[in-house]
Amino acid sequence: MIQEISTKKATYYEELLGKGYSRRDFMKFCTMITAYMGLQASAVAQVAEALKTTPRVPVIWLHFQECTCCSESFIRSSHPIVADIILDKISLDYTETLMAAAGYQAEEAMAKTMKDYHGEYVLCVEGSVPQGADGVYCMIGGKSSMDILHEAAEGAKAIICWGSCASNGCVQAAKPNPTQATPIHKIIKGKPIIKVPGCPPIGEVMAGVLVHIITFGTIPALDGIGRPKAFYSKRVHDSCYRRPYYDAGMFVETFDDENAKRGYCLYKVGCKGPSTYNACGVMRWNNGVSYPIQSGHGCFGCSEESFWDNGPIYQRQAAAGGFGIEENADKIGLVALGVTAAGIAAHAVATNLRKTKAIDSLIKEGKESEHELKNE
Amino acid sequence: MDTTYSKAHLLRRVFVWELPVRYYHWINALCILALIATGIIIGNPPAIMTSREAYASYWFGTTRFIHFAAAYIFFFNFIFRLYWGFVGNKYARWNQFIPTNAKFFKDMWAILKSDIFMTRGFQVHTIGHNRLAGFIYFLTFIAFGIQCLTGFGLYSAMSDWWLPNLFSWVPALFGGDFMMRLVHHWAMWFFILFVVVHVYLVFYHDYVEGRGEISSMGGGWKFVDEEVFQKNHPSEAKQENKK
Numbered sequence A: 001m002i003q004e005i006s007t008k009k010a011t012y013y014e015e016l017l018g019k020g021y022s023r024r025d026f027m028k029f030c031t032m033i034t035a036y037m038g039l040q041a042s043a044v045a046q047v048a049e050a051l052k053t054t055p056r057v058p059v060i061w062l063h064f065q066e067c068t069c070c071s072e073s074f075i076r077s078s079h080p081i082v083a084d085i086i087l088d089k090i091s092l093d094y095t096e097t098l099m100a101a102a103g104y105q106a107e108e109a110m111a112k113t114m115k116d117y118h119g120e121y122v123l124c125v126e127g128s129v130p131q132g133a134d135g136v137y138c139m140i141g142g143k144s145s146m147d148i149l150h151e152a153a154e155g156a157k158a159i160i161c162w163g164s165c166a167s168n169g170c171v172q173a174a175k176p177n178p179t180q181a182t183p184i185h186k187i188i189k190g191k192p193i194i195k196v197p198g199c200p201p202i203g204e205v206m207a208g209v210l211v212h213i214i215t216f217g218t219i220p221a222l223d224g225i226g227r228p229k230a231f232y233s234k235r236v237h238d239s240c241y242r243r244p245y246y247d248a249g250m251f252v253e254t255f256d257d258e259n260a261k262r263g264y265c266l267y268k269v270g271c272k273g274p275s276t277y278n279a280c281g282v283m284r285w286n287n288g289v290s291y292p293i294q295s296g297h298g299c300f301g302c303s304e305e306s307f308w309d310n311g312p313i314y315q316r317q318a319a320a321g322g323f324g325i326e327e328n329a330d331k332i333g334l335v336a337l338g339v340t341a342a343g344i345a346a347h348a349v350a351t352n353l354r355k356t357k358a359i360d361s362l363i364k365e366g367k368e369s370e371h372e373l374k375n376e
Numbered sequence B: 001m002d003t004t005y006s007k008a009h010l011l012r013r014v015f016v017w018e019l020p021v022r023y024y025h026w027i028n029a030l031c032i033l034a035l036i037a038t039g040i041i042i043g044n045p046p047a048i049m050t051s052r053e054a055y056a057s058y059w060f061g062t063t064r065f066i067h068f069a070a071a072y073i074f075f076f077n078f079i080f081r082l083y084w085g086f087v088g089n090k091y092a093r094w095n096q097f098i099p100t101n102a103k104f105f106k107d108m109w110a111i112l113k114s115d116i117f118m119t120r121g122f123q124v125h126t127i128g129h130n131r132l133a134g135f136i137y138f139l140t141f142i143a144f145g146i147q148c149l150t151g152f153g154l155y156s157a158m159s160d161w162w163l164p165n166l167f168s169w170v171p172a173l174f175g176g177d178f179m180m181r182l183v184h185h186w187a188m189w190f191f192i193l194f195v196v197v198h199v200y201l202v203f204y205h206d207y208v209e210g211r212g213e214i215s216s217m218g219g220g221w222k223f224v225d226e227e228v229f230q231k232n233h234p235s236e237a238k239q240e241n242k243k
């Protein structure tokens, strides 16, 4: 009897019951997370069934060059079961921030999971990997993050890249990228990689991605860049409640003007919503309380690649890279237009000087023809 | 009077631009003007202060609509022109634009010297596009392609139709919409500069060569010296001489 319990892995449902949740709590959670995953209502039963019957999926969660805002966001996702189901001792075999173990014990726990569940565990990576100076910019337990990543990725069933750091490098990869911070997909090849960009990503989105993997045993449908379609197929702009002001051409001109007070569209003060793929407008933050645009600040595109390098945060105009911060493409274009106009003027003058012979002969020829016609 | 006759050029009327080419040209011109005008507004909308409610106004939406409508026309017109490059007359063919041999570049250099730097005497050998113009048009075709790729790449996020969605792979090329949008914006300046130089040079050629350059895109005819005609159409000229 005792032996049986210790070898049989508990399912998610059993673990939750053990923690004092009721069946009703469980079903509420399933309904909520199904909606978040963008599935239809009939999928609720499927999710519930899966969580009832599948044993827990082991998760290893690594932290490299990051600020832990992804973890912070995750543990604040609106339903407590999310944190309990994944983060509590149930599933998380290794994560520097939240595990009880430390030092040798922790390293051993990770090694054990990697060995026991080879090919089964999900590897979550928070942070980018510095490739500069042989990776000394990020060392854990005497190993470089590069080595740890390679080791952990080898036996992973799938890799989830939490946040912009792991997905595209984020701030530390901004020019000139002194540590050569590198996103995971540029290092690990041949494994299913799910990118969940954002600085941080929305907690419910993170939960949705994990629950999808757990319940269906597959990775969610991804877009061309590798992000789950359910959360990243629409732009912030597409679900923005200020959108009617955009279409009406009513814009905030400066942050302290009358239009800002009236809640007009933030396009002209640099809102990057039209270029940013994320679910902020729908899910919002902190249990759906608000999101940047609702607080009066434009979206600055934290989930898009190189958002730090792609122009000014508080301006609309296309910034021209490499010409200094104050320059923008239109100023350079206007200068080019002026130079062109000057060139044309010079050319027109030169034409009348250098081509006089050709032009004169044309004129003469024309006049002579005219003359002949009169004489006829 | 004798001298006058010998000096006068014998001109031939040559049908250079077929009707589809002329249609293409003017549709393209109108579309590009509309796209530039609306594009500038989209990139940097004017500050219009109004006390009206948002539901009562839609001017920015309309501006974008015009941009997208013009974009579709521009796109199909462009596709049509590519097709015509294979079936049109010899002045419309693809090999008028794409350099295939060293002589193409030599001719380009000669035209640069005579028409742009004016260090060399005046001479016209061609009937359709001169080599330099042809090559510049080749560059504009590339710019059309870039603008269609980035434009429809941006548009694919706003549409459920399969056609724009064929371009949904484009953002990944640029690492996302940010860069793609910038490239789309920068490329506009190529069009603006091109339009200015193009219009000037058409006037220049009309003025200096007296061959009806400007009106040719209206009726399709150019007036060409007999020698130039014989050089460009040796077989036709020979046949006529036989008659």
Ligand code: HEM
Residues within 6 Å of the ligand: A274, A317, A318, B031, B032, B035, B036, B038, B039, B040, B042, B043, B044, B064, B067, B068, B071, B072, B074, B075, B147, B148, B150, B151, B152, B154, B155, B181, B184, B185, B187, B188, B191
């Ligand atoms: C001569 C060709 C074109 C020019 C000069 C042009 C110019 C521009 C400019 C300057 C912008 C503003 C970019 C910014 O936000 O700074 C823009 C936006 C845009 N253009 Fe074009 N464009 C051209 C062709 C096209 C084509 C063929 C399409 C295809 C559908 C297209 C679709 C778009 C879209 C979707 C936007 C973004 C509009 C928005 O977010 O509301 N454009 N264009």
Ligand code: SF4
Residues within 6 Å of the ligand: A236, A237, A238, A240, A241, A242, A243, A244, A246, A264, A265, A266, A267, A271, A272, A273, A274, A293, A298, A299
């Ligand atoms: S505030 Fe930003 S996201 Fe919202 S409509 Fe305006 S530009 Fe779009």
